[in-house]
Amino acid sequence: MTITKGEPAQQPTAARQVKAAPTDLRRGHVPNDGTAGAAAIEQARSAMLRDTKPTKRSRIGADVVCEALLRQGVDVFFGYPGGVVLPLYDVLGDYPELRHVLVRHEQGGAHAADGYARVTGRVGVCLGTSGPGATNLVTGIGTALLDSIPMVAITGNVPGALIGKDAFQEIDINGITLPMTKHNYLVRNADDLPRVFAEAFHIARTGRPGPVHIDITKDALQQETAVQHPSPAEVIAGLPGFRPNFDGHPRQLKIAAAEIARAKRPMILAGHGVLHAEAWDDLRAFAEKTSIPVAWTLLGIGAMAEDHPLAYGFMGMHGWKHVNRAIQSADLLIAIGMRFDDRVTGNVRTYAPYARIVHVDIDPAEIGKNVAVEVPIVGDAGRVLRALTPMVDATPLGDRSEYLEQLAEWRAESEASSWHGSGAWREGVLTADFVVERIGELTNHAATYVADVGQNQMWLARYLGFRRPNSHVSSGGLGTMGFALPAAMGAALGQPDRETWAVIGDGGFQMTFQELMTLVQDRIPVKIALFDNKKLGMIRQWQEIFYAGNYHSAHLLGPDFAKLADAFGIPAFRACTPDEVDPAIEAAQAVDGPALIWFEIAETQNVFPMMPAGKGLSDLIEKWDGPEE
Amino acid sequence: MSDSAKDEVSARANGATPGPAHSAPPTRALPGSGEVHRHILVAIVLNRPGVLNRVASLMRARNFNIESLSVSHTDQPDISRMTITLLGDDVAVEQVSKQLYRLIDVLKVQDFSGEPTVEHELALIKVRATDSNRAEIVKVAELYRARLVDIADGSVIVEASGSEAEVDAIVALLRSYGIKELVRTGTAVMARGSASIEEALKR
Ligand SMILES: Cc1ncc(C[n+]2csc(CCOP(=O)(O)OP(=O)(O)O)c2C)c(N)n1
Ligand SMILES: [Mg+2]
Numbered sequence: 001m002t003i004t005k006g007e008p009a010q011q012p013t014a015a016r017q018v019k020a021a022p023t024d025l026r027r028g029h030v031p032n033d034g035t036a037g038a039a040a041i042e043q044a045r046s047a048m049l050r051d052t053k054p055t056k057r058s059r060i061g062a063d064v065v066c067e068a069l070l071r072q073g074v075d076v077f078f079g080y081p082g083g084v085v086l087p088l089y090d091v092l093g094d095y096p097e098l099r100h101v102l103v104r105h106e107q108g109g110a111h112a113a114d115g116y117a118r119v120t121g122r123v124g125v126c127l128g129t130s131g132p133g134a135t136n137l138v139t140g141i142g143t144a145l146l147d148s149i150p151m152v153a154i155t156g157n158v159p160g161a162l163i164g165k166d167a168f169q170e171i172d173i174n175g176i177t178l179p180m181t182k183h184n185y186l187v188r189n190a191d192d193l194p195r196v197f198a199e200a201f202h203i204a205r206t207g208r209p210g211p212v213h214i215d216i217t218k219d220a221l222q223q224e225t226a227v228q229h230p231s232p233a234e235v236i237a238g239l240p241g242f243r244p245n246f247d248g249h250p251r252q253l254k255i256a257a258a259e260i261a262r263a264k265r266p267m268i269l270a271g272h273g274v275l276h277a278e279a280w281d282d283l284r285a286f287a288e289k290t291s292i293p294v295a296w297t298l299l300g301i302g303a304m305a306e307d308h309p310l311a312y313g314f315m316g317m318h319g320w321k322h323v324n325r326a327i328q329s330a331d332l333l334i335a336i337g338m339r340f341d342d343r344v345t346g347n348v349r350t351y352a353p354y355a356r357i358v359h360v361d362i363d364p365a366e367i368g369k370n371v372a373v374e375v376p377i378v379g380d381a382g383r384v385l386r387a388l389t390p391m392v393d394a395t396p397l398g399d400r401s402e403y404l405e406q407l408a409e410w411r412a413e414s415e416a417s418s419w420h421g422s423g424a425w426r427e428g429v430l431t432a433d434f435v436v437e438r439i440g441e442l443t444n445h446a447a448t449y450v451a452d453v454g455q456n457q458m459w460l461a462r463y464l465g466f467r468r469p470n471s472h473v474s475s476g477g478l479g480t481m482g483f484a485l486p487a488a489m490g491a492a493l494g495q496p497d498r499e500t501w502a503v504i505g506d507g508g509f510q511m512t513f514q515e516l517m518t519l520v521q522d523r524i525p526v527k528i529a530l531f532d533n534k535k536l537g538m539i540r541q542w543q544e545i546f547y548a549g550n551y552h553s554a555h556l557l558g559p560d561f562a563k564l565a566d567a568f569g570i571p572a573f574r575a576c577t578p579d580e581v582d583p584a585i586e587a588a589q590a591v592d593g594p595a596l597i598w599f600e601i602a603e604t605q606n607v608f609p610m611m612p613a614g615k616g617l618s619d620l621i622e623k624w625d626g627p628e629e
Numbered sequence: 630m631s632d633s634a635k636d637e638v639s640a641r642a643n644g645a646t647p648g649p650a651h652s653a654p655p656t657r658a659l660p661g662s663g664e665v666h667r668h669i670l671v672a673i674v675l676n677r678p679g680v681l682n683r684v685a686s687l688m689r690a691r692n693f694n695i696e697s698l699s700v701s702h703t704d705q706p707d708i709s710r711m712t713i714t715l716l717g718d719d720v721a722v723e724q725v726s727k728q729l730y731r732l733i734d735v736l737k738v739q740d741f742s743g744e745p746t747v748e749h750e751l752a753l754i755k756v757r758a759t760d761s762n763r764a765e766i767v768k769v770a771e772l773y774r775a776r777l778v779d780i781a782d783g784s785v786i787v788e789a790s791g792s793e794a795e796v797d798a799i800v801a802l803l804r805s806y807g808i809k810e811l812v813r814t815g816t817a818v819m820a821r822g823s824a825s826i827e828e829a830l831k832r
Contacts, residue, residue, distance in 0.1 A: 178679070179686050183733045186678070203733060241675060241736045328654075353654035365727035368720060372660040 035523075035592075061190030061221040062088040064229075065154070066095040068197035071229055074125050075099060076116070076493050078109035080136075082129020083169065084156030087221040101493070101522050104514035106133050108486035110140020111512075114149050115487030116494040118473045119448055121278060123150040123204050124490060130157045131169030134215070135176070139480060141211045142180045146477025147299060148272060150209035152200050153177070159219040160188040174215050182210030190223035198235045207244025208363040209276055244362060248379035248387060256334070256358045256375050257391040263332035263356075265403055266292045269315065269344075272299035272476075273337015273361060279382030280469045283336065284308065286389045291397045293407060295323045297338045298461055301472040306465050309397075312407065316344040317611045318458040321417075322410035324609075324617040330355045337361060337381040340370040341477070342613075350616030360384045417622065424602070425578045432456065432531055432601045435581055436463040439501060439529060442585045447499035447527075448473065448491045452484035452508035454538040456531040458607040460503045471498075482511030488526045489515055499527060499589065506532040506558045516568040519594040527588045528596040530561055533603045541606045545624055565596040574598040661720030666742065667696070668722045669818050672711040672729055673703070673737040673827055680734045684711060687732065693717065693725050697815035703827055708736070710827075714816055737826055745821040751814045752796045753778070754787045757807035766806060773799040784809055792816075 065088055069077065076099040081089045092100055103109040106128040113124030124144075128137045134155040144151045158167040174186045183203050185196045193216070200212040230238070260266060274283050280303050287294050287304070293312040294304045304311045313323040327333065333355045338344070340359075345351040348371055357373040359366075360381060367376040377384055397404065425434035436459050439449075445467040451457040451474040466472050473491055475483040488502035509530055519526055531537075540554035565572035571591050575584040575598070588595035609620035674680050681700055688695050696714040703710050715725065726738040758766055758780075766785060770776055775789035789799045793816055800811065820826065 174679070175682075178683060179690050182731075239733060242733050348659060349656045350654070351657055353657060363731070365724065365731055368660050369724060370660070372658055372720075 058224045059226070060087065060091070061193050061216065061223050061225060062091045063094075064190060064193040064225060064227075065197065065216070065221070066091060066098055068194065068201075068229060069098055069125060070095065072123065072197070072201045074123070076101060077125035077127060078103050078112040078116075078490065079127030079154075080106050080109060080129065080133055082131075082133045082156065084130045084158060084218040085127065085133075085221070087218065088127070088156070101489075101518065101524075103486065103489075103518050105512065106136035107139050107482070108489070108512055108515045108518065110137045110151070110153060111143065111480075111483050111486035112490035112493075112515075113151050113153070114140060114144050114147075114483075115450060115473055115490030117144075117149050117151055117209075117490075118147075118487070118494075119470050119491045119498075120494040121150075121276070121470065122494075123152055123201055125152050125154065127154045128156075129169070130155060130173070131171050133169075134171060134173040138176060138180070139478075141177055141213060143475050143478045143480045143483060144211040145180045145182070147475065148209050148276065149211065150205040151211040152197075152204055153181075153211060153213045155213070155215050156221065157186070157215050157217045160217045161219075163188075163217065174213070177213040180211075181213045182208075184213040185215065187214060187216045187220050190220050190225035191227045193220065193225070194227050194229040195235075195238065198230050198232075199239060202232070202235050202239070203242060206242070207246075208273075208361075245364070245378050246362070246380040246383050248360065248377040248384040250387075252375060252377045253384070253388050253391060256377060256388060259332055259356060259358055259375060260290060260292075260334070260392050265326075265330045265354075266290070266332040266334060267312070267326055267330040267355075268292050268294040269327075269333055269335040269338055270294055270296045270300040270303040271336060271338025272297065273381045274300060274303040275337075275469055277337065277362075277381035277383075278469070279337075279380075279385055280304065282382050282385035282389070286385050286392075289389055289394050290392050291395045291400050291404070292334065293326070293404070295319075295327065297341070297344055298474055298476045300338060301461060301474075302466045302469045305467045307467060312411070314461050316341075316617075317346070317613075318462065318607050318609070320411075320462070321414035321609050321620055321622065322407065324611070324620060325410055325414075326407055327352050327355070328616075328618050332356050332358070334358045335360065335373075336385070339366045342370075343476075345371065345617070346611050346619070347614060347616045350618065352617075424605075428577055430575065430577055430581070430599065430601050431605055432459040432533075432599075433463045434578055435529065435531070435575075435599050435601065436460055436503070437465070438581045439503075439585060440464040442582065442589070443499055443501065445471075447471065447501050448488075448495050450474070450484045450488040450491055450500065450502045452502070452504040453479045453481045454505045454508060454536070455533070455541065455605070455607050456503050456505040456508070456537070458538075459531075462607075470495075481505075481508040484508060485512050485526070485528065486515045486518075488528075489518060489524050492524050492526050500525070501527045501529055503529045503531065505537060506530065506534060506561075507536045507556050509561075510556070510558065513564070516565065516570055516594070516596075520569050523593060525591075525593050527591075528594070530596060530598050531601050532558060532561065532598060533601050533605070534558060535603060537605075538607075540604070541610075544604075544606070545610075545621065546612065561596065561598045565598075570594050570596055572596045572598060574600070576600045661718040664718050665716050666718070668715055668717065668740055668742040669746075669748070669816060670713040670715065670722070670726060670729075671739050671741060671818060671826060672713065672735055674709050674711060674732075675734040675736065676702075676707050676709045677734050680709065680732075681711075683732050683734065684713075684729065687728055688713075688715075688725075691724070691728055693721070699815045699817070701817075705827070708827065712816060712818060739820075739826050741818050741820065746818050747821060748792050748816050748818045749790055750793055750796055750816045751788070751790045752800065753810075753812050754789065754800060754803055754808060755784055755810040756787060756803050757783065757809060758785045759783070762806065766803070769799070769802055773802075775799055 078101045109126040113126040117124035158170045204212045287310045295312045295315045313320040315323045358375040359373040360377045364378045425431045451460045484502040484504045492500035562572040573584040584597045609622045694716045729738045778788045779786035
């Protein structure tokens, strides 16, 4: 194994020690007492306090923002200063319970808030200044919208009197975020801040979650105000147009139960909604009572532990063949908290041709949007499952033995025919699926795993073997390259007791690797698995298969990633062959702090099977030796 | 699907164990009847800054085919009424209402198509007129319960109101005199009977 170890600037002396034992109680995201990290934070904090104003001062809009964040249970948020938000930074030192992580780019701040929200189920918060700070947040807000992530994005704007005057760093950010948020606000008066913040958090996390954007003029941050924060009841009363429906209609539940009783080849399709509703136990209880196997969408990963006997697998464009096959032959699909996205259905006309569909979703607009369904149920996944389970008859596994045996047979066949099963790694080729599998094993499947976008994302989804809800973080809807590193930063702060692994391609890594410095400065112990195929791999795969091998712009030069990590003070390890993989992973785990592993993987490995865009789930490409003549 | 067809399902799954060659899998119907009609939706909304922008932006982003959109006050100062006419099939129009419901400022949405309603719009039509045909124009207007609201050298303004079809008809008739300018308010609609959309709470 080639090991390149940087001598990190802020690395504590204990850095080379073996991984912290489980008894090592890291409180929240604060580094251990006595470490250099703790000292650095303490020093920064006291410096901040010394520099800020004395405590005797009146309450201004900026104080309201901090109070509101604390009232909402925010312990950490991600921001970047600028002229119009300086009033806020001026008071932050007075709120030491509120940890501000200074990111290196606002996009990183938004993704970090997103990652934090995904692993905690709480609202993630990010902050940027007006103009470019605000536009830099936009990709992160869009990512959160398409994946229904609860987030509050705060921006400053120019003073109210300058709005509309093309002032310095003025942009109509409200107009920009309007179509990509669940709701947005422009606040010009400090008196409105308590209400707006309370509403924003309520909207972000209630019903189908989503991002809410609050734009605040600089003068609103500076004005004095005595207005108090509203109570939850006042917030709800003030939002007469926001009344999500949580309970499925009893008549629809009855019809669903009857459908389930009739079905011979039923399949549950679990989506992100199961995780949002924290309904994994309800899902398992329902599946076990009815002996119905469970397939999942990309964002439904973790809704069911993959080692459960009824867990069948990941569906869709790069899903398992046996799963797609089972969907195509099912006579009933029970879709819970998923939205029949085109990556899941392919051509709708050929999708699940024999299946009737029960569709449970909290957003009525999702039902009947992409596919016509027989039994629509609007409601929270957990509440619906808890109501439905007592209404269905218990069906022992034995009653479905023929069906389940066939599924098992299909599964064995499809797992054996993938590259993974055929074992190219046994011949010394470092294949990505092998690396993913080893990461899963050596972390005991207990870490948080954050994917970037591209082949690496699909390999992670297919081969890790997830066992725990909210342990998989992936930009599914927007497919945002550069997501993983900053999102992992937020995920690590949200779940400090878990290891956090970011799986990133060489392309995506080169989009946001500036956040490496944030990891170091804030001592966020993310382990980075860099999958370097020296390619925009997914682009190359499409060009190979659909564009006759015209590899324009698919080859991507990268730096010496070990030196790069070293420059940031992050220990780096490198693996080029299968037998170097385990030692590299173990070495990274032993680092007390962030670490990077540079996996130089096979350059032309494809993700199979794959469903060509516009085709159906039965049209999977399973391998590619060039076009058929 | 008949029972025997159902039994075939497992056999033919994904071509794994091919069934009879004649039985190609059925195709899944896309949502909606595909029969496009004109619909009138009324949305009761909170009168907040940007609410018109939100509705218009949603219509554009979701590719909904709207014909007209008008906003007006209601008798409650904080509540406005939007009237949206659009073309689409049943499911498309249902999607529009569901998407509108997702907007935090939208309180109530109702599809008025097929309900007993009063439907009116107002048009102002500036028509070329000479001394010789002015009387004739007055007669045409009277026939349609329209009236002249301005008379000038060489032109008159006709004010017409009624259903969209009625206004279409008078506009068509006046076209032969030469229309210099035309403005139509778009349809205002209200359900007959004592029920009130403003009083009904959001679902
Ligand atoms: C911001 C952004 N730009 C472009 C794309 C299109 N895209 C999807 S996958 C991919 C290639 C990713 O390459 P890499 O990060 O090296 O991952 P790999 O597929 O090689 O694992 C590209 C360019 C995207 N998803 N996001
Ligand atoms: Mg790559």
